[in-house]
Amino acid sequence: MPRPTRKAAILDAAVDLFANKGYHATTVRDIAGGSGMLSGSLYAHIESKEDLLFEIVASAAEQFTAAVAPIVGGPGAAADKLRRAMAAHVRVVAADLSAATVFLHEWRALSPERQAAAAALRDRYEALLGDIITQGVVSGEFRPVDQKFARLLVLSAVNWLYMWYRPGGELAPEAVAERLAVLILQGLESP
Amino acid sequence: MPRPTRKAAILDAAVDLFANKGYHATTVRDIAGGSGMLSGSLYAHIESKEDLLFEIVASAAEQFTAAVAPIVGGPGAAADKLRRAMAAHVRVVAADLSAATVFLHEWRALSPERQAAAAALRDRYEALLGDIITQGVVSGEFRPVDQKFARLLVLSAVNWLYMWYRPGGELAPEAVAERLAVLILQGLESP
DNA sequence: CCTACCGATCGGTAGG
């Protein structure tokens, strides 16, 4: 059995290449080179290039869900849960921007079966954020908003992050999430 | 000189293929097949596969800018401009979902020089939406929000549309834009 | 717009 660190090095190289060049523009020779071996050697550790993509996508989905699920299921006001869930989301993006990018941008390169599996993981995560909105509307903390569109607005804000947010900039993940959450909660218009 | 309808057929085939399979997963044989010819014949009408991508991206950017610029520069309250600009944006997405998808998803496949050109077109468009927010804040119609993040929230909402909006569904472009705009203007929280 | 084709490169394998 190969040592786990080898597989990890391959995944690390793959996630950065897939994020920066795209899956189809990345060759197995690129991935091998990035993990210090030749392309043939890769196949002692992986089954196929697409397996690598699916591993990255599924693992990223797991990161997001694991970070946000406890907040949604735990105690607290809906507005506060939204703030904390968004902060958790931005933290996951910041911790591995490449993985987030591959998760959100490259799943189309998966085979139909694996695309469906990835979509299920994404749906599960998106439902969590929807639950926060439902909680707020039911409790009266939120206005009786269109819940589908409220969920879409929150999802748009967090799913678009990978396009512009760069960790190490002037704003920490929590500050970014707070600014977006306040805008979503309070709106633009003067009262 | 080739007849314009041939070139249009090639662009039509390319935009759908690029949107649905991605640029790198689309072959020139796919594009040729989709426009009723063989791959070699394509090159009587185009210079390269990448030229086709850039034409699609630049043309989509132009559609968005042309639809929104008159609203931003025209008269009206900022909240109303935001509603109308978002409706115009959704209409452009609805009119050619594939073009919008390629514009937002596939520009990474361009060469560095053309990526820069595409980014400039995108920036110009995004600045237009930012102008509406500035107008609202200056006039006092909007709260003194963080303008950068307010712009990012609006951009996230409209730029994420291509991922979930499907023309021909139950909601017309204007209805979709109105729901999103009201949420952005009024926020989730009860007053 | 087709026929015929090119060199390059692709993902992956066999055998050590």
Next chain:
DNA sequence: CCTACCGATCGGTAGG
């Protein structure tokens, strides 16, 4: 994990 390689396919061209 390397050497050596495979068949398939890629974007693009020449000559009609």
